[in-house]
Amino acid sequence: MADHAGEHEKHESESLIEKITEKLHGSESSSSDSDGDDGIKSAASAVKSKIYRLFGREKSIHKVLGGGKHADILLWRNKKVSAGVLGVATLIWVLFELLEYHLLALVCHILICGLAIVFLWSNASSFINKSRPRIPEVVIPEDIVRDVASAFRSEINFTLATLQEIASGKDVKSFLAVIAGLWVLSVLGSCVNFLTLFYIGFVVLHSVPLLYEKYEDQVDAFAEKAEVELKKQYAVFHSQVLSKIPRGPLKDKKFL
Numbered sequence: 083m084a085d086h087a088g089e090h091e092k093h094e095s096e097s098l099i100e101k102i103t104e105k106l107h108g109s110e111s112s113s114s115d116s117d118g119d120d121g122i123k124s125a126a127s128a129v130k131s132k133i134y135r136l137f138g139r140e141k142s143i144h145k146v147l148g149g150g151k152h153a154d155i156l157l158w159r160n161k162k163v164s165a166g167v168l169g170v171a172t173l174i175w176v177l178f179e180l181l182e183y184h185l186l187a188l189v190c191h192i193l194i195c196g197l198a199i200v201f202l203w204s205n206a207s208s209f210i211n212k213s214r215p216r217i218p219e220v221v222i223p224e225d226i227v228r229d230v231a232s233a234f235r236s237e238i239n240f241t242l243a244t245l246q247e248i249a250s251g252k253d254v255k256s257f258l259a260v261i262a263g264l265w266v267l268s269v270l271g272s273c274v275n276f277l278t279l280f281y282i283g284f285v286v287l288h289s290v291p292l293l294y295e296k297y298e299d300q301v302d303a304f305a306e307k308a309e310v311e312l313k314k315q316y317a318v319f320h321s322q323v324l325s326k327i328p329r330g331p332l333k334d335k336k337f338l
Contacts, residue, residue, distance in 0.1 A: 135302055143295045156291050168288050175281040254324065255316070 139146055147153040158164045177183040200215055207214045248256050270279055294301055 143291055143298075147291060156287055157295060158288075158292050164288065168285070171281060171284050175277065179275075179277055179281075 144153050144157060147156055154160055155164050155167055177188065178185070200217065203215050245260075247253075248260050251257070274282070
């Protein structure tokens with residue numbers, strides 16, 4: 083009996099040691115797998131960091147555009163909705179630009195048609211044995227108005243702060259880029275009116291992101307070459323023009 087009990091205890095201890103060994107091997111293999119996955123991820127991130135992206139972006143086009151439904155519309159994730167939004171914008175541009183329709187006249191005509199249809203339907207319902215139309219109660223929530231106003235306020239403040247930073251003279255490249263952009267806008271504004279310019283920008287927003295997402299690699303490769311060439315031209319311009327502009331006495335006082 084004593085020998086049998088000793089053999090039983092020995093068998094239990096051996097099985098316990100085997101279980102512990104299996105757990106240790108399993109943990110080592112899982113840790114090695116995780117280390118391998120981490121190595122693959124780090125290698126992939128290193129390769130991705132070496133790839134040139136336009137404007138140095140690290141996110142996808144969808145996330146750059148803010149994500150959500152409006153990014154889906156701009157990238158034509160839902161073709162029916164995107165086509166509908168672009169169609170409405172085109173209709174508005176045709177009415178006001180080509181047909182020279184006025185906003186006040188359009189609003190009044192829409193209200194006249196709507197009121198006339200509801201009025202005739204309400205009075206004719208008793209003759210045609212149909213229920214009167216249910217006019218939905220339209221109430222603009224206060225939260226939406228507050229959020230829109232807050233968004234506009236933050237965007238305007240950010241724009242003013244950016245312009246103030248550019249005008250301080252700390253970044254010559256940004257200053258020249260903003261001046262060139264404003265000059266291009268002034269030229270376009272002298273050629274077309276605001277509605278046409280707004281419609282052109284709307285069409286560009288619904289076409290350029292989609293084309294860029296489709297031909298991303300080709301555009302990034304071309305943009306990289308263009309950036310290198312622009313840096314060379316700016317270096318020449320800086321050495322021949324900007325470096326020869328005399329600086330004021332504030333340069334020696336370390337205010338810049």
